[in-house]
Amino acid sequence: MPDTLGNTACLALAIHHDTAPAMELDSPTLPAAAPPPDHLGIRLHINGQIYAVAIEPWVTLLDLLRDRLQLTGTKKGCDHGQCGACTVLVDGRRTLACLQLAVMRDGADITTVEGLARGEVLHPIQLAFMHHDALQCGYCTPGQLCSAIGLMNEGQARSLDEVRELMSGNLCRCGAYVQIAQAVAEVALGPGEHRSERARRPIVTGTVPA
Amino acid sequence: MNPFAYAKASDAGAALMQIAPATGAASAADAAAKFLAGGTNLIDLMKEGVLQPGRLVDINGLPLDTIEELADGGLRLGALARNADTAYHPTVQKRLPLLASALLAGASPQIRNMATNGGNLLQRTRCHYFYDTLVPCNKRAPGTGCPAREGLARQHAILGASEHCVAVHPSDMCVALAALDAVVHVRSPRGERDIPFAELHRLPGDRPDVDTTLEPDELIVHIDVPPAAPFAAHSVYLKLRERQSYAFALVSVAAALDINRAGRIRNARLALGGVAHKPWRVPAAEALLAGEAPARAAFERCADALLQGAQAHGRGVGSNAFKIPMAHRAIVRALETAARGTVMNTTGSAP
Numbered sequence: 304m305p306d307t308l309g310n311t312a313c314l315a316l317a318i319h320h321d322t323a324p325a326m327e328l329d330s331p332t333l334p335a336a337a338p339p340p341d342h343l344g345i346r347l348h349i350n351g352q353i354y355a356v357a358i359e360p361w362v363t364l365l366d367l368l369r370d371r372l373q374l375t376g377t378k379k380g381c382d383h384g385q386c387g388a389c390t391v392l393v394d395g396r397r398t399l400a401c402l403q404l405a406v407m408r409d410g411a412d413i414t415t416v417e418g419l420a421r422g423e424v425l426h427p428i429q430l431a432f433m434h435h436d437a438l439q440c441g442y443c444t445p446g447q448l449c450s451a452i453g454l455m456n457e458g459q460a461r462s463l464d465e466v467r468e469l470m471s472g473n474l475c476r477c478g479a480y481v482q483i484a485q486a487v488a489e490v491a492l493g494p495g496e497h498r499s500e501r502a503r504r505p506i507v508t509g510t511v512p513a
Numbered sequence: 514m515n516p517f518a519y520a521k522a523s524d525a526g527a528a529l530m531q532i533a534p535a536t537g538a539a540s541a542a543d544a545a546a547k548f549l550a551g552g553t554n555l556i557d558l559m560k561e562g563v564l565q566p567g568r569l570v571d572i573n574g575l576p577l578d579t580i581e582e583l584a585d586g587g588l589r590l591g592a593l594a595r596n597a598d599t600a601y602h603p604t605v606q607k608r609l610p611l612l613a614s615a616l617l618a619g620a621s622p623q624i625r626n627m628a629t630n631g632g633n634l635l636q637r638t639r640c641h642y643f644y645d646t647l648v649p650c651n652k653r654a655p656g657t658g659c660p661a662r663e664g665l666a667r668q669h670a671i672l673g674a675s676e677h678c679v680a681v682h683p684s685d686m687c688v689a690l691a692a693l694d695a696v697v698h699v700r701s702p703r704g705e706r707d708i709p710f711a712e713l714h715r716l717p718g719d720r721p722d723v724d725t726t727l728e729p730d731e732l733i734v735h736i737d738v739p740p741a742a743p744f745a746a747h748s749v750y751l752k753l754r755e756r757q758s759y760a761f762a763l764v765s766v767a768a769a770l771d772i773n774r775a776g777r778i779r780n781a782r783l784a785l786g787g788v789a790h791k792p793w794r795v796p797a798a799e800a801l802l803a804g805e806a807p808a809r810a811a812f813e814r815c816a817d818a819l820l821q822g823a824q825a826h827g828r829g830v831g832s833n834a835f836k837i838p839m840a841h842r843a844i845v846r847a848l849e850t851a852a853r854g855t856v857m858n859t860t861g862s863a864p
Contacts, residue, residue: 341516360519360569361516361559382560383557383560384557384624390623398623398626402556402557402624402627403552404519404549406519407573450622469622471758471759472620472759
């Protein structure tokens with residue numbers, strides 16, 4: 304039951320707060336004054352479930368998902384907005400969970416990789432990634448999948464080259480880019496092999512070559 | 514990230530009240546209160562300990578996210594409109610292809626969905642010494658020195674730098690806005706004012722810690738871009754970088770030409786990114802093109818004038834001397850391309 308889960312999360316956080324208020328330990332200098340009032344109450348709709356949590360304002364959405372709600376499908380890669388591994392959908396738009404505070408998203412509808420399948424039925428983009436073998440180690444995959452769905456929601460990609468450019472916010476250190484681009488193009492543009500137009504002609508000034 | 518207080522503001526008046534230091538309790542933390550919009554740069558800087566504001570005022574609930582047409586044909590870009598929504602807005606694409614193109618050359622789709630127009634203007638340099646709190650940096654810790662001048666400076670300035678700082682402003686959007694003569698409208702407890710884009714960002718001089726002419730309690734409300742119809746058919750944003758997408762510019766060029774029926778240039782607009790502490794514009798260099806036919810010789814003279822005084826920084830593999838000839842060629846190439854037509858950052862729009 305959605306509410307049960309949400310309450311569990313909330314209760315867990317409340318207990319955590321009473322015993323040991325969490326603070327990040329890596330700050331070189333903390334203000335000398337008393338700590339500011341912390342723990343704001345927020346409600347998030349995550350993958351169709353309602354989570355009511357009390358959270359410090361300095362917790363990122365990524366850390367909330369992974370460390371406090373145990374939704375560890377979303378990955379922490381660089382934690383600085385450079386790799387795209389933490390991509391989640393906020394109100395249907397792809398965003399980086401590492402560069403937003405959880406409190407900024409009070410009331411928002413959030414979809415993580417855990418929310419893509421319907422029960423045992425995988426999302427078409429998940430099936431396409433499997434079909435195209437679009438991963439090796441898999442660490443970037445949750446972000447790639449959410450980013451691909453965001454790309455489709457945006458509706459701006461009309462060719463393989465545009466898919467490649469508009470997936471450029473997701474790095475894959477295994478280098479599965481060719482297969483990733485084909486998988487995304489198959490779902491976003493339609494079946495069949497998609498070919499790069501750009502590869503057949505010289506780079507055009509001013510465009511962003513994908 | 515350091516602990517901080519957080520409050521959401523529902524309108525501009527409330528946001529300005531909340532950003533002001535509390536009366537009688539003007540602690541250092543209060544003085545460091547900051548507006549929070551997209552957060553893509555601010556939160557990152559806070560994670561690194563570069564910035565440690567005591568209070569964040571979340572302005573995402575303010576109704577400043579629209580793109581409006583002005584009576585004179587210009588466009589008003591809301592400070593909180595997201596970069597992606599601005600770039601893909603049909604009117605922006607049609608009337609300000611230079612701006613749309615520059616926006617889409619910046620960051621990644623995820624970041625463009627988050628980052629706001631106001632925030633884009635106020636983003637900080639990506640100088641690695643600025644980001645590394647273990648090394649000196651005059652911008653982060655005034656008076657400590659600038660390791661970039663004799664260090665790794667590929668991403669650093671060739672124009673307008675000072676002995677105290679060779680950082681560059683990292684924005685693509687701002688380069689286009691500078692070329693388009695945008696005006697930034699701000700509000701503070703003292704009232705409202707308009708800042709011509711050329712006066713928003715400043716050169717480092719002996720105060721590299723100060724990026725802009727904004728006061729800490731001033732809120733960007735919107736950005737007005739005057740009508741640019743004469744340039745819409747000949748606009749190019751050329752961005753050169755270490756990789757082909759999702760990287761900051763080594764050199765970028767916003768070029769826009771107004772070409773008359775006789776095929777001569779009436780007006781030219783030209784701004785450079787990645788080379789200075791602010792978008793680099795030299796009106797005298799643009800004036801050299803007025804009345805000229807769009808030909809390489811004229812473009813090269815213009816590039817010479819635009820790059821006058823260029824100076825390399827960094828040492829060894831970190832030297833950015835290569836950026837001076839690279840910028841020269843980029844300017845000529847952007848102008849030659851603009852003369853042929855407008856290029857958008859999509860594969861289907863090559864002239």
